[in-house]
Amino acid sequence: xxxxxxxxxxxxxxxxxxxxxxxxxxxxxxxxxxxxxxxxxxxxxxxxxxxxxxxxxxxxxxxxxxxxxxxxxxxxxxxxxxxxxxxxxxxxxxxxxxxxxxxxxxxxxxxxxxxxxxxxxxxxxxxxxxxxxxxxxxxxxxxxxxxxxxxxxxxxxxxxxxxxxxxxxxxxxxxxxxxxxxxxxxxxxxxxxxxxxxxxxxxxxxxxxxxxxxxxxxxxxxxxxxxxxxxxxxxxxxxxxxxxxxxxxxxxxxxxxxxxxxxxxxxxxxxxxxxxxxxxxxxxxxxxxxxxxxxxxxxxxxxxxxxxxxxxxxxxxxxxxxxxxxxxxxxxxxxxxxxxxxxxxxxxxxxxxxxxxxxxxxxxxxxxxxxxxxxxxxxxxxxxxxxxxxxxxxxxxxxxxxxxxxxxxxxxx
Amino acid sequence: xxxxxxxxxxxxxxxxxxxxxxxxxxxxxxxxxxxxxxxxxxxxxxxxxxxxxxxxxxxxxxxxxxxxxxxxxxxxxxxxxxxxxxxxxxxxxxxxxxxxxxxxxxxxxxxxxxxxxxxxxxxxxxxxxxxxxxxxxxxxxxxxxxxxxxxxxxxxxxxxxxxxxxxxxxxxxxxxxxxxxxxxxxxxxxxxxxxxxxxxxxxxxxxxxxxxxxxxxxxxxxxxxxxxxxxxxxxxxxxxxxxxxxxxxxxxxxxxxxxxxxxxxxxxxxxxxxxxxxxxxxxxxxxxxxxxxxxxxxxxxxxxxxxxxxxxxxxxxxxxxxx
Numbered sequence: 001x002x003x004x005x006x007x008x009x010x011x012x013x014x015x016x017x018x019x020x021x022x023x024x025x026x027x028x029x030x031x032x033x034x035x036x037x038x039x040x041x042x043x044x045x046x047x048x049x050x051x052x053x054x055x056x057x058x059x060x061x062x063x064x065x066x067x068x069x070x071x072x073x074x075x076x077x078x079x080x081x082x083x084x085x086x087x088x089x090x091x092x093x094x095x096x097x098x099x100x101x102x103x104x105x106x107x108x109x110x111x112x113x114x115x116x117x118x119x120x121x122x123x124x125x126x127x128x129x130x131x132x133x134x135x136x137x138x139x140x141x142x143x144x145x146x147x148x149x150x151x152x153x154x155x156x157x158x159x160x161x162x163x164x165x166x167x168x169x170x171x172x173x174x175x176x177x178x179x180x181x182x183x184x185x186x187x188x189x190x191x192x193x194x195x196x197x198x199x200x201x202x203x204x205x206x207x208x209x210x211x212x213x214x215x216x217x218x219x220x221x222x223x224x225x226x227x228x229x230x231x232x233x234x235x236x237x238x239x240x241x242x243x244x245x246x247x248x249x250x251x252x253x254x255x256x257x258x259x260x261x262x263x264x265x266x267x268x269x270x271x272x273x274x275x276x277x278x279x280x281x282x283x284x285x286x287x288x289x290x291x292x293x294x295x296x297x298x299x300x301x302x303x304x305x306x307x308x309x310x311x312x313x314x315x316x317x318x319x320x321x322x323x324x325x326x327x328x329x330x331x332x333x334x335x336x337x338x339x340x341x342x343x344x345x346x347x348x349x350x351x352x353x354x355x356x357x358x359x360x361x362x363x364x365x366x367x368x369x370x371x372x373x374x375x376x377x378x379x380x381x382x383x384x385x386x387x388x389x390x391x392x393x394x395x396x397x398x399x400x401x402x403x404x405x406x407x408x409x410x411x412x413x
Numbered sequence: 414x415x416x417x418x419x420x421x422x423x424x425x426x427x428x429x430x431x432x433x434x435x436x437x438x439x440x441x442x443x444x445x446x447x448x449x450x451x452x453x454x455x456x457x458x459x460x461x462x463x464x465x466x467x468x469x470x471x472x473x474x475x476x477x478x479x480x481x482x483x484x485x486x487x488x489x490x491x492x493x494x495x496x497x498x499x500x501x502x503x504x505x506x507x508x509x510x511x512x513x514x515x516x517x518x519x520x521x522x523x524x525x526x527x528x529x530x531x532x533x534x535x536x537x538x539x540x541x542x543x544x545x546x547x548x549x550x551x552x553x554x555x556x557x558x559x560x561x562x563x564x565x566x567x568x569x570x571x572x573x574x575x576x577x578x579x580x581x582x583x584x585x586x587x588x589x590x591x592x593x594x595x596x597x598x599x600x601x602x603x604x605x606x607x608x609x610x611x612x613x614x615x616x617x618x619x620x621x622x623x624x625x626x627x628x629x630x631x632x633x634x635x636x637x638x639x640x641x642x643x644x645x646x647x648x649x650x651x652x653x654x655x656x657x658x659x660x661x662x663x664x665x666x667x668x669x670x671x672x673x674x675x676x677x678x679x680x681x682x683x684x685x686x687x688x689x690x691x692x693x694x695x696x697x698x699x700x701x702x703x704x705x706x707x708x709x710x711x712x713x714x715x716x717x718x719x720x721x722x723x724x725x726x727x728x729x730x731x732x733x734x735x736x
Binding site for chain 2: 138141144145148155156159162163298301302305309377378382
């Protein structure tokens with residue numbers, strides 16, 4: 001192959017050509033640029049509203065964390081977990097219980113207010129413990145039975161949190177149906193925001209927290225996690241996971257301790273979820289069992305599968321895509337539809353009572369939300385079963401798998 | 414397994430002795446009727462899983478769809494509340510057959526659109542489309558009738574037969590149980606005796622070998638979806654007639670319980686699914702009756718996990734080779 005010589009003066013092109021040939025690296029660079037540009041661009045585009053957008057982006061980061069964690073379980077080790085939200089709930093409730101006034105109503109009669117920085121690790125640890133507790137007896141189950149056990153666990157955990165509220169036989173530990181509110185906000189160092197300090201002005205002594213703080217913190221956490229998980233992926237452990245995923249019997253025959261390996265994947269996945277849960281509880285300052293239903297588990301699984309199982313940049317892109325569809329596009333769709341109708345002179349559609357039980361375009365579109373989400377799932381999966389950005393290895397395997405497998409190809413001789 | 418039975422006995426026996434046998438009988442009847450409905454749904458899960466190893470999450474919503482589709486049909490046939498007699502029963506049978514056909518065809522359509530194109534895709538892809546189809550069906554039913562509880566006409570004769578000491582069994586209970594048992598028996602005979610049933614079993618065992626033996630795989634799988642959905646549709650009508658209220662998201666909880674039942678009995682195993690359905694119904698009845706109903710989910714799933722830990726392939730487990 002002859003080397004292409006770029007025209008003189010195009011050093012940047014040549015650098016990019018050299019370093020960005022790898023698709024994954026290109027995505028990482030694009031994501032980083034996007035992350036840095038997002039707050040100022042939103043600031044310019046939407047003005048005062050930009051704080052809301054930045055906060056939404058920080059929430060999206062929670063789901064990115066969840067997806068990265070589930071990717072370890074599903075994508076790397078090939079274990080189907082349908083109750084991932086349970087660990088999310090455990091992290092969030094751990095934070096909520098230990099950083100609010102809730103426990104004063106419990107049999108302890110004493111409020112506990114531990115600091116954020118300690119509690120996110122406690123939440124992580126608790127989730128990992130429950131992951132091991134659930135995984136140890138059940139991980140020897142065949143694929144789909146494991147999925148059912150995790151599904152069951154995912155139903156049990158929120159129910160237990162909902163039921164251990166006021167009036168439960170052992171006292172009020174979780175706030176019951178109302179969940180835990182008024183959770184302590186984290187104390188973040190003012191310097192955290194760095195160059196984005198403009199949101200606070202230049203007053204670094206301001207103790208209050210802005211969405212930009214969460215945003216920056218989230219970005220730092222996600223970057224750390226990506227580095228961690230990428231290293232895990234290419235480590236001995238990562239190769240063991242993939243061996244177990246592809247053929248458990250062969251892996252065991254080659255000396256991989258399959259049970260320990262699977263348990264480790266389960267615990268690491270759970271700890272990501274717990275970590276994300278604690279962050280989520282702290283940011284929202286409200287934890288309720290409603291927020292950890294089966295739909296959340298499925299959504300995170302979808303983020304992993306849609307993005308491209310096993311491929312970290314793919315999973316990040318997948319989770320950002322799904323998050324924006326679910327939490328930005330779909331909720332705003334009624335508004336979009338109304339303004340679109342007004343713009344093209346069909347404003348009368350926005351009024352209720354047009355015919356029969358027509359309740360106005362906005363309401364009608366809102367009622368479509370669930371249906372649309374389902375349709376998106378089906379259409380996207382049918383069109384791209386391998387995910388948006390599958391890992392290179394997987395892609396090759398799938399492409400090969402569909403062709404006729406001949407012992408040797410006559411055309412090449 | 415024994416441990417679970419001993420635990421259940423240890424929890425139940427003091428309750429039974431303190432609150433009397435009649436209450437126990439009452440819960441037993443309620444549990445059997447409820448379990449019969451779960452069994453009908455569980456059969457569809459277990460058949461589909463047996464043949465293409467897919468957890469068909471949309472199945473619970475096909476069950477709800479059965480109830481929803483039957484509502485306008487009932488009024489078309491003039492079956493309104495308060496009517497009694499043989500004509501009503503005949504009309505009900507007719508509506509049930511129609512609904513079974515409709516849900517069966519719809520489920521075949523779902524298979525064609527959402528699962529067949531993904532038959533050679535990574536295994537998680539059809540799982541996601543199954544969840545997607547479940548949302549689509551729920552979305553359609555929500556658009557159609559809204560989020561309220563819908564009243565379902567009370568058409569079954571409600572004669573109470575006393576079982577002595579206060580407990581009684583209603584003709585409704587009997588009808589529900591009998592219909593479910595008959596359907597399960599017919600299905601079992603169909604699977605074991607008919608040619609299509611044989612094709613299904615062959616396809617479940619080894620799809621490629623079955624194809625080589627001249628079995629039309631696509632037709633067989635479509636037939637499996639049809640039968641599963643027909644049973645679920647019948648289950649939907651029976652549910653409506655028994656509980657007299659339906660809701661668009663009913664299929665989620667019932668589907669989850671029914672799937673649990675299928676796993677409980679050993680997924681892929683027809684008799685296991687029927688047995689599992691009855692067990693889940695009984696657990697639910699006793700938990701609702703003797704303890705607090707808010708803890709029922711926890712009991713059911715905890716028992717499920719325990720059963721799987723000690724019997725990894727369910728009660729009547731099918732021996733599935735690792736592929």
